[in-house]
Structure formats: C-alpha cells, structure tokens
Amino acid sequence: MLESSKESLKLEAMKRVVGLIAKGKNASELFPAVVKNVANKNLELKKLVYVYLVRYAEEQQDLALLSISTFQRALKDPNQLIRASALRVLSSIRVPIIVPIMMLAIKEAASDLSPYVRKTAAHAIQKLYSLDADQKDHLIEVIEKLLKDKSTLVAGSVVMAFEEVCPDRIDLIHRNYRKLCNLLMDVEEWGQVVIISMLTRYARTQFISPWKEMLRDTNSEKAFYESDEEKRKSAEETKPYAMDPDHRLLLRSTKPLLQSRNTAVVMSVAQLYWHLAPKHEVNIITKSLVRLLRSHREVQYIVLQNIATMSIQRKGMFEPFMKSFYVRSTDATHIKTLKLEILTNLANEANISTVLREFQTYVKSQDKAFAAATIQAIGRCATNISEITDTCLNGLVLLLSNRDETVVAESVVVIRKLLQTQPSEHSDIIKHMAKLFDNITVPMARASILWLIGEYCEHVPKIAPDVLRKMAKTFHNEEDIVKLQTVSLAAKLYLTNSKQTKLLTQYILNLGKYDQNYDIRDRTRFIRQLIVPSERGGALSKYARRILLAPKPAPVLQSAFKDRDRFQLGTLSHTLNSKATGYLELSDWPPMAPDQSVRNVEVAEAVSRSTLALRQPVGLEIDSDEGPKNGHSCEAGSRSGSGSGSSEESSSEASESDSESSSDSDSGTEQKKQSEAKPAQKVRRSSGDGLVSVCDRVCVCVCQQLSSPVFVPVHTYELLHRMTGKGLAAQYHFSRQPCIYDDRMISVQLTFSNNGDHTLENIHISEKTSAGQNIHCFSPIECLEPEKSVTVSMGVDFNDSTQAASFQLCIYLTHTRKISQSFNVSIQPAVGELLLPVTMSEQDFSKEQGNTHTHTHTHTHTHKCSPKHNFQTSSLKQSTFYSMWFLNPEILAQHNKPNIIRMIIAISVYVELCLGSQSVVK
Known part of the structure; x- marks a missing residue:
C-alpha cells in the first residue's frame, strides 16, 4: 500500500503503521518505503510520515540522511506543523556531520512567526546540545532570545532548554523573571513544573531568608533616664520582616496552581512554598497534598514520601488531617509503610492513645512486612514519649507469644533496644525471653536474645550458663549471626562466672576455630587471645573485662526520612535518598539581599521622540508626552512586517516587558515622570511630503543626536579542529581594534586549546605564507598543558584582498619529541572586517x-x-x-x-x- 500510486491507500497504510507504533510494535522495516513519501504534497500523509520519521530517524540514520534536503525545504513550508515536524525530524538524526545544518535550522526556527515552531526549536536545542556540547555558546544565544518570547507556548520549553544547557546562567533570568511569574498561570502544565523548579532555585540565590521574620530595631533612641531605659527594655519595638516584592510576586503567582488538576504541578508548588515561603504561610499546601492521596498508588507513594519528610519538622501541619493517613486494607504494602511512618512522626502526648489503638489493629494484619513495621513504629513511639515506655514494653512482651514468627522476632529486636534504656528494672522480661528461646527460630531474634543475656548476665546469673549450655549442643547447626553472639556470650560468662562456664567456653572456642565461616574463625581467635591468659598476651587480658563488658549506649530509634531534607522535595534524589544524575542542589539563602534592580526592564533609549514621529503615518500629529502610548502601536506594526530591524524588535520587547512588570517595580513611574517634565514638542508631516523630504527629516534628526553605540557579538571561527590537530584545537576572531604591529594589518586573536592527553610544546607559525600577504607572527608558545587554553594576538595584512591568508602551524608533541607536526591552516576575512x-x-x-x-x-x-x-x-x-x-x-x-x-x-x-x-x- 505504501508503494501504491493512490494517495488514499498510502494514507490508510500510514495510519496503520502509526497505529502499530502506538501499540509498541516494531515498524522499522518499513523505513525505506515510508521515507519515499516524505516529499508527498498531501498534508495529512506528510504529517504521518514525519511522525514515523521522528520515531525511527535515530535508528535508520543513513536512510534518513538521504532525505535531508527534503527536510530543509520543509523548513520553509507555509504550514507551521510541517515546519515544526521537519525540525523535529532533523534534530532526531543523531549524526555529528549535520550539526551545522541543525544549528542553522534552530536559529531560523527561533525567529519563526509561529509559536509552535519556536517551541519545537527550544526542544531541538536540548537534542543538539546532547549531540555536540561544543555548540553551547551558540545555543545560549538562542535560549536568550527565546526567553524574551511572550508566548506561553514557548515559555516552558525554553526554560527546559535553559535547565539542560546552562542552568548556572541566572543572569539570563533576571530581566525575564517577572514575565515568567505573570505567564505562569497560562503556561501548559508540564511547562509550569519546569518553570516553578527553576524559579525555586533562582529565588534561593536572589532573596534573603523569610524565616527570620522578626528583626530587632537597632535605631531606637537612647534613653536619658533610668526609668525610660527600663521602659524601653520591657517594651522594645520590633519591626516585621520586609519581603522583596519579587519574592511576594512568585508566591502570589504560584498559589492558585495548588488547585491544578496535574499532580506534578501541585507537588511543585508545594515544594516551592516549603523552601521559599514564610513559616506561617506554608500551611496552605496541606489540604492540596492531602487531596492528592485520593489519586493512584504511584502518586500516593511520591506524595507520602514528601509528607513524611515535612512531618518530621512541622508536625502541626498535618496533625488535623491524621485520619487521612489511617491505613486501608486495600493499600499496597509500600503505601501502608509510608502512612505508618507519618503516623509515628505525628504522635505526641495528646494523640498517642489513638495512635496506639490503630497500631494494635495493624499488628494483626496478614501482611507480615507491615506487621513488623508496626512493631518498629511502636518502639519509636515508646522511645520518643517516655510516658508510654512501660505500656509499650508490656504490649511487646505479649506479642512474644504470637503464632507468627516474624512478629515475635521483630518484638524481640525492639524489646532489646528498649531494655537498653533501663535494664535493671526489667530483669523479669529478660528471664521471660530466655524461657522462650527454644521456641524462637528466626536467627535475628535468637541473636538478639543472646546479646541481651550476655550484656546483662549479672542480672540473670542462673539462667545465662544454662542458655550457653544449650547453644553448645546446637552450635554447628546455627546461623552465622547466632554463632557470633554465642561466642560473645561465652566470653562474657567466662569473665563473670568462670567456674561454671570455663569448660563450655573452651568447647565453643574449639568449635569456632574450625568453622567454615572465616568471620567466626577470626572472632574465635580474637576472643581466645583476649580472655585466655598466656605468656605473650597477658597484658591484653587485663583489659578484657573493660573491653567486652563496657556499657553500650542505647540505640536511637529515628525516622528513615530524617536526613532526606538535604534534597529538594519532589525530586528523584529525594525519592531515592541518593543524589541522582543531573540533580541541582538548592543553594543556601544569601546573607545580604542582592541588588533587585537587575530585574527591572527599561525602555531602550534608542526609541527617541524624533524617530517615533517618523514611524507614524503621513499627516499624523504626535505629542511628545504621548510617545509611550503610541509606541505600542508602532511595535505591533513592526512585528507584522517581515523586514523590521533587530534593534526595533529588541526595543519593542523591552518596552512591553517593562509595561508588564510596572506593578512590581517603580522604574516605570520614574520614567513617566521624566517624560512629563520635558517640554512638549510636535512634529508635523504634511500629506504632500515626498520621499526626498522624508530623507531630509531623517538627516536633521540624526544630526541633532548621535546614535548610541551598538554591541555586536564577536564571531569565532575554527582554525584547526582538535581531531586534525592531534588534540590541538585553534579558533580565531577579529578583535576590531587597531593593530599594534602595522597600520595596514588586521588584528586577529587566536585561542589554542589542548584537548589531548599529552603536553604540546613550541607552538609557532612557520615562515611560509601566501604570496602578497604579510603576517606578523605571535611569540612561540613554549608549553600547553592538557585541558588548558591560551590566547595570543597576531597581525595579518590581507593586501586589500578577501583571499584567505594561509600558513603552517607547527607543534612538538612530548611523546614524539623528535618529530615536528605541521598543519596547513588559513584565515578567511569577511568583507566587513576590512x-x-x-x-x-x-x-x-x-x-x-x-x-x-x-x-x-x-x-x-x-x-x-x-x-x-x-x-x-x-x-x-x-x-x-x-x-x-x-x-x-x-x-x-x-x-x-x-x-x-x-x-x-x-x-x-x-x-x-x-x-x-x-x-x-x-
């Protein structure tokens, strides 16, 4: 069907192919037949072909390159969807050889009249950067241009490109900050997520901390009398924290997004308020986060993780919504565990009775992992709230008779941790656990009981030797962790009750000496040398009691989310509790408030009254005081035309940006006052004026006021590629400064970079040059270390010609020192440089x-x-x-x-x- 001459059959075939792709099936074998239709005039068919090519262009690079000319022609297509699709396909061909073509296409698309095409250009920036990172400087220029775009369709995509290419260039955000805040409500949902994340990092570097809300007033008057001084000390005035208007603008702009239907947007706003808002304003995110718990399991998992981190520092935020965290029978295990974690964090003296009743129900759950986690939660509550420690211990002892081995084992472990706080008062519990030792089969529980008996053997002097005797019988059948605790128990009893346990200890040490596990053999050898006195080791055995029976500190039971606040909420690193690739850390608040004027956008001075008058239609009368009002109409007209200058576009964009941010800055008011203070001037144009009169008026305007300097970006050209130059890369640009060597020469700056692994020496220019051209060489560079760069200056006399100046660049390689490498290079001057x-x-x-x-x-x-x-x-x-x-x-x-x-x-x-x-x- 794809080879058919009928377009209807081709269209039907492409619909089926795209359907296969949507189902996840492989359709790469059809690439040759599909790519033949890339030049078809049918619009619907062409769209489907481009959808297919975007999917498989990276896999079938050779065949896609055959149609690259078609893609370039499609970039000029009148249909914006075709232009965008062509750019998308072109950026999907991951071949370094077409990087210049992609760069040119992105620059053209960034100036396209369609915001959809400009959005596609922003997406292509990230693909090109991942293909060739050397294009970073050129891509930053495009990003800077797109950041000034007023379209909400472009904002999210260009900020994503900014985060990918140059996240540290916050100077590009200054003048666009207020615009992004005002556009945030109208940007697409996923664009809102990216912008909020970027603005969070930006705000942490540009505003002072709002958490220091009350500052002492240091400018109070000095009291003259003692009574006045006492009165001043008792009622010292305080002044509230003054939030930056731009800081408040960000909080105000993002607050309505808490009602968004997109979970990621709500979560982004929540983390922004958590990291940026004053503490008394953070509570507004609570209801929105609780609302998200009604969503899917995946959403619940991420939201509960963030709530668990928040609940450690701010218990009062979620305490009124405690019932929302009660476990349901339909919840998955990981959801149950997170809810249990949050309930434990929210427990206090007032609600602990309610929490413990919930925990009693959870212990009976058929989910063993959840029941074990509940027992750990009970232990944490007993540690944090001393009033219920005894109650929790008694409840855990009752659980030792449970039929479930997992519950019993976890109870033993938690009891062991609780008994370390006050062991002398609970010797009966240790005896009870020793009696249940034969019925417990879980290795970790058996090891915990042995550790308790050995650690507090002085409290149970009659039971401890009998437990050691039973362990000596089953030593070879026990798990390694149980064997290690048995050896430790034998050593402690040998030091405290050697008469009854001396032979048992020697027997267990002999068993451990020949055990298959090397950890047990090493432990046995160490214990023998420590407790058994000998001629060589007698000095060490004196300190055996102090080493083995030293008091151990009680373990601290704390939440697993306690240290996760070092990561930004809502990020992958926070979810994994490990720094993920690409994670950008949230910086600390600056000690002093940075200059807020960097975010002010002023109207360009180039738009003067005289030039504004010349832009108006013939016969229109303009008052100088109404210049800013009429300027917008002129800018709208200039944008509609395709031949308007770049300076005019930049001035119009600057003026619009300033009008948008006038509510947050006083710069607009000051400019208005200055314009009103100037005398009114009127410029009249009669309907009979011709082209000559217009030209004369231009001359008069320009002669009255000199034009302001225009910044022209420096263009860098490649002189020597790093692959051709054996690791040496060279670039040049024209400095446009008078040459110090000769008035007839052009000043050229060369930048050499060593991208190899070896040091380069004696970089110089040979005496061979083009006929009729003179070159003043730079001084030889003696040494250039790897990953280093150096810039030199040279003069070239092109002899009033645009022909390239050719010469040889020579170097010495350290690993082939006797061989001199020469490379033929040339500098091609542009006409404007002469x-x-x-x-x-x-x-x-x-x-x-x-x-x-x-x-x-x-x-x-x-x-x-x-x-x-x-x-x-x-x-x-x-x-x-x-x-x-x-x-x-x-x-x-x-x-x-x-x-x-x-x-x-x-x-x-x-x-x-x-x-x-x-x-x-x-």
Whole structure:
C-alpha cells in the first residue's frame, strides 16, 4: 500500500503503521518505503510520515540522511506543523556531520512567526546540545532570545532548554523573571513544573531568608533616664520582616496552581512554598497534598514520601488531617509503610492513645512486612514519649507469644533496644525471653536474645550458663549471626562466672576455630587471645573485662526520612535518598539581599521622540508626552512586517516587558515622570511630503543626536579542529581594534586549546605564507598543558584582498619529541572586517560625492574627507572610509525606507572608488 500510486491507500497504510507504533510494535522495516513519501504534497500523509520519521530517524540514520534536503525545504513550508515536524525530524538524526545544518535550522526556527515552531526549536536545542556540547555558546544565544518570547507556548520549553544547557546562567533570568511569574498561570502544565523548579532555585540565590521574620530595631533612641531605659527594655519595638516584592510576586503567582488538576504541578508548588515561603504561610499546601492521596498508588507513594519528610519538622501541619493517613486494607504494602511512618512522626502526648489503638489493629494484619513495621513504629513511639515506655514494653512482651514468627522476632529486636534504656528494672522480661528461646527460630531474634543475656548476665546469673549450655549442643547447626553472639556470650560468662562456664567456653572456642565461616574463625581467635591468659598476651587480658563488658549506649530509634531534607522535595534524589544524575542542589539563602534592580526592564533609549514621529503615518500629529502610548502601536506594526530591524524588535520587547512588570517595580513611574517634565514638542508631516523630504527629516534628526553605540557579538571561527590537530584545537576572531604591529594589518586573536592527553610544546607559525600577504607572527608558545587554553594576538595584512591568508602551524608533541607536526591552516576575512567607518555631515558627503563623479577616470586621485583623512582611492582599505553614518545598523532599523536609498548610494560610491566605473548607479 505504501508503494501504491493512490494517495488514499498510502494514507490508510500510514495510519496503520502509526497505529502499530502506538501499540509498541516494531515498524522499522518499513523505513525505506515510508521515507519515499516524505516529499508527498498531501498534508495529512506528510504529517504521518514525519511522525514515523521522528520515531525511527535515530535508528535508520543513513536512510534518513538521504532525505535531508527534503527536510530543509520543509523548513520553509507555509504550514507551521510541517515546519515544526521537519525540525523535529532533523534534530532526531543523531549524526555529528549535520550539526551545522541543525544549528542553522534552530536559529531560523527561533525567529519563526509561529509559536509552535519556536517551541519545537527550544526542544531541538536540548537534542543538539546532547549531540555536540561544543555548540553551547551558540545555543545560549538562542535560549536568550527565546526567553524574551511572550508566548506561553514557548515559555516552558525554553526554560527546559535553559535547565539542560546552562542552568548556572541566572543572569539570563533576571530581566525575564517577572514575565515568567505573570505567564505562569497560562503556561501548559508540564511547562509550569519546569518553570516553578527553576524559579525555586533562582529565588534561593536572589532573596534573603523569610524565616527570620522578626528583626530587632537597632535605631531606637537612647534613653536619658533610668526609668525610660527600663521602659524601653520591657517594651522594645520590633519591626516585621520586609519581603522583596519579587519574592511576594512568585508566591502570589504560584498559589492558585495548588488547585491544578496535574499532580506534578501541585507537588511543585508545594515544594516551592516549603523552601521559599514564610513559616506561617506554608500551611496552605496541606489540604492540596492531602487531596492528592485520593489519586493512584504511584502518586500516593511520591506524595507520602514528601509528607513524611515535612512531618518530621512541622508536625502541626498535618496533625488535623491524621485520619487521612489511617491505613486501608486495600493499600499496597509500600503505601501502608509510608502512612505508618507519618503516623509515628505525628504522635505526641495528646494523640498517642489513638495512635496506639490503630497500631494494635495493624499488628494483626496478614501482611507480615507491615506487621513488623508496626512493631518498629511502636518502639519509636515508646522511645520518643517516655510516658508510654512501660505500656509499650508490656504490649511487646505479649506479642512474644504470637503464632507468627516474624512478629515475635521483630518484638524481640525492639524489646532489646528498649531494655537498653533501663535494664535493671526489667530483669523479669529478660528471664521471660530466655524461657522462650527454644521456641524462637528466626536467627535475628535468637541473636538478639543472646546479646541481651550476655550484656546483662549479672542480672540473670542462673539462667545465662544454662542458655550457653544449650547453644553448645546446637552450635554447628546455627546461623552465622547466632554463632557470633554465642561466642560473645561465652566470653562474657567466662569473665563473670568462670567456674561454671570455663569448660563450655573452651568447647565453643574449639568449635569456632574450625568453622567454615572465616568471620567466626577470626572472632574465635580474637576472643581466645583476649580472655585466655598466656605468656605473650597477658597484658591484653587485663583489659578484657573493660573491653567486652563496657556499657553500650542505647540505640536511637529515628525516622528513615530524617536526613532526606538535604534534597529538594519532589525530586528523584529525594525519592531515592541518593543524589541522582543531573540533580541541582538548592543553594543556601544569601546573607545580604542582592541588588533587585537587575530585574527591572527599561525602555531602550534608542526609541527617541524624533524617530517615533517618523514611524507614524503621513499627516499624523504626535505629542511628545504621548510617545509611550503610541509606541505600542508602532511595535505591533513592526512585528507584522517581515523586514523590521533587530534593534526595533529588541526595543519593542523591552518596552512591553517593562509595561508588564510596572506593578512590581517603580522604574516605570520614574520614567513617566521624566517624560512629563520635558517640554512638549510636535512634529508635523504634511500629506504632500515626498520621499526626498522624508530623507531630509531623517538627516536633521540624526544630526541633532548621535546614535548610541551598538554591541555586536564577536564571531569565532575554527582554525584547526582538535581531531586534525592531534588534540590541538585553534579558533580565531577579529578583535576590531587597531593593530599594534602595522597600520595596514588586521588584528586577529587566536585561542589554542589542548584537548589531548599529552603536553604540546613550541607552538609557532612557520615562515611560509601566501604570496602578497604579510603576517606578523605571535611569540612561540613554549608549553600547553592538557585541558588548558591560551590566547595570543597576531597581525595579518590581507593586501586589500578577501583571499584567505594561509600558513603552517607547527607543534612538538612530548611523546614524539623528535618529530615536528605541521598543519596547513588559513584565515578567511569577511568583507566587513576590512572596512573602517567614519562619520561626516551631509554637506561633506555631497561634496565628496561630487568629487567622485568628477574624477572617476583617475584612479589615483586623492580625496579629502576631513582635515584628518587623506587617502588614495586605489587602496581598498583606505577607500572604505566612505562608509557613512547612515550605515549604522541601529539607524537603519529606526529609519527603514529612507536609509535603503542612502545605503544604495553609499555602496555605489564604494564601488566607484574601487572599480572606477561611472555607470554603476544613476
């Protein structure tokens, strides 16, 4: 059917194939037949083909590469779903050779008009980063751009990419913090989870702790009289903790999400309040967490784990909802255990009687593991609440007669721990346990009874030797843990009652000497040398009693969740109680409040009143005080057009961001006051103005105010790949600074990185260079250690040409010191790197333009641009001084149409100076 000429049959076949994939069946054998339909014009069929390719493109990489040109064409498709699907398939091909293509596709998709495509670009960022981590810097630029996006569809995806690529770059979040807080309610559910997690970490680094709610007022006036001082001490004023407005914004924005239908969202908000909110506000998460206990078992397990951690520190939060943690017969064992843990944490003097009645029921459960956990919980309650210790001990002694061996064994273990607190008062319990010793078969319980009898043998002097005698008969049939306790019991009785137990002890030591387990043999050898005096070991035997019969501290029975608060709630690390891969620790509160102005978003100064007036339709009158209001309409119009400049887009985004955050910052009010203080100015445009008048007005505006500097990011180019360079990687970029070596040279900075395992020595440039080009070499680098980098500077005279400067890069390897490695490399200059800008008035430009037309036949004629500049038109580098002020990209963005004409004129002048043509532009 996939090979059929009828599209209806192909569509039916693809539906069946996608159905097989949904059921988890393998359909990879159909890849060649499916990929043939990737260029089909049927929209529904193409969507299904892309769904299939996303699933199997990583497995069938070779066949997917054959259609890569089709995917690139699909990136320009009018349908946003096709563009997004093409990018998704392209990012699913895990082949390093197409990394540049993926990078270019992601950058284009990040500027797409469709938010769905931009969302897909954010997803592709993570795939590209996992494929090639060297693209991190370029990906951060895309992330920074997408973080400014106003679409709720993009917010969650780009924050996920931020967490994956550069979670430590919190400077990218500052200006987008308030926007993310305001958009949080409208973001998709899983995007909300990611954003809340990121904002939790951000808040712990940018706000001070809200848990220190009351601070002493240190600025109170000094009392002059003793009576005043006493009054001041008795009624000293305190001032409340002042929460940062942005901190309050985060809490206020996330509070409604406690009613979300998504469990993960509720859990994320709960952990945010637990880690960030003041203590008196944390209680609002209790009802939401209890509500989640009605969900599936998997959800209950995660929620109960987090509640167990919270209940250790804040018992009062969940005490009113204690009945919600009562165990049901339908609960799974792990759910029962967690509820039992929470009930134990919530137990106190007021509710212990209710809790113990519940525990009595749980002990009778058919689930042996749950019954054993209940006995441990009873022991913890007896340890934490001293008033019920005796009651719990009596109840545990009654359980020694239970038919279930597991219950009896666990009771013995818990009794042993409780008796260590006050053994002298409970010698009758030890005697009772000794009588039940023959009926107990669980090794751990038998070992616990032996340890008790040996530890407190002085309280039961008549029973202890008889128990040792019985153990000597069954020694070879006992478990290893029981044998070890038998040896210890024999040694203690030998020291306290050697007359009755000397022969028994020697017999047991002889049995242990030839036991199969080496631990028992070692213990036997140690005990023999310790308690039996000899000529060599007599000094040690003097301290045998102090060693074996030293008082042992009582064990501390505590919750298994006591130390889990070191992990952030709701994370995988908290669930596993172990640091998982990719876990980001929650930082401590800063001691001092960081600068909160970093989150203020100001309107860009480039949007001046004069340029704003020029953006309005012809014949429109503008008042300078209404500039900010009209600015939004201009920005909306500029966004609808496809040719608007980047500077205009950035200014419009900044202004919108500031308007959104005006409720949380006073920066907007201050700017409004400043604008009102300025005198009103009106710019009128008559309907009869033509293109020439518009151009003249642009000139006047620019001459009145110089354009602000424009930051241009530095572009880095690869000079030598680490694989080709035997571990040496080299990159270069043009510093755009005057060269200190020669005025005719271009300054180039090289960065060398040693990615290998051996030290590189004597990195230098050979004397072989391209003809007609001069290179000022950098000083040789004597040594470059592994995983180290060094940056050097060199000068290159390209001889007024765009041809690449080729030379040889030489190194010495330490493990092949006698052999010099040479690599042929080249530096390719961009045309813009050879140009030098200059600023001149319109009158000077018109004058020079007239001189150019007059002397076009003389190539070596000298022109005067200004008193400081004399140059020859035959020189490419010198002639480029004719790059005028209107080539400033910021001005081009502000005055689009008039400057296109002026840019054409400037290019014409440039070509005339270089080629001497008179008929380039009329």
